[in-house]
Amino acid sequence: MRITLLTHERELHRKTNTGxxxxxxxxxxxxxxxxxxxxxxxxxxxxxxxxxxxxVYPAADSAPARLEDFSHVILIDATWQEARKIYNRSPYLQGSPQVAIESDAASSYRLRRNQPDGGLCTAECVIEILRRHGEDTAADRLEAAFTQFNQAPHSQA
Known part of the structure; x- marks a missing residue:
């Protein structure tokens, strides 16, 4: 199991980056x-x-795939607007199998504005991916750190 965060360069400097x-x-x-x-x-x-x-990308025109069928998962780590730009400007991503992560719970991430309904932040997506691949110890560790991170004061990005 491997998760690759395809990160926009601006995310590298944001205090609110959960990647x-x-x-x-x-x-x-x-x-x-x-x-x-x-x-x-x-x-x-x-x-x-x-x-x-x-x-992991919610593209409406993609052929759906099952997350559990892949040992390598790519996740775009950026704001929603930047993620769309990365996807639209990267033909190799558009040709890849794609899956949308749907969660029963709404995102608890509150450190950024303009979050779409049903959208999860990078850390929440990673937690879900880890759980679906049986990596519960790593998911629990990240979830505890994310809860603490999400409660800490940060400036919004």
Whole structure:
């Protein structure tokens, strides 16, 4: 099981970035690749082309996939607006199998504005992915850290 956070460069400096929390709490299960429009990460493209990876993205025109069928999961780590830009400007992502994560509970993330209904932040998505792959210890550790992080004072981004 491997989760790749395809991170917009602006996220690297945001205090409200929950992707950094997932990286810190989940050891070797989560890795970060900084998105580069003109130079996509070769290993990421190869994994997609080989059918090994699934993208977590709620694209309406994508063929649905089952998250549990893939050991490599790609998650765009950015604001919702930046995530759309990354997806729209990355043809290799558009051709990948895709899955939307639906949760019974609403997002508890309150540190950013303009969150769409039903949308989860990066840490919440990682927790859900870990649970669906039987990585409950890592999911519990990240969930506890996220709860504490979400209650701490941060400036909104």
């Amino acid at each position: 950094a929390l997932a990286l810190a709490q989940c050891g070797n299960l989560v890795e970060r690749v900084v998105w580069a429009r003109r130079e996509p990460d070769p290993a990421l493209v190869t994994s997609i082309e080989a059918g090994e990876a699934v993208l």
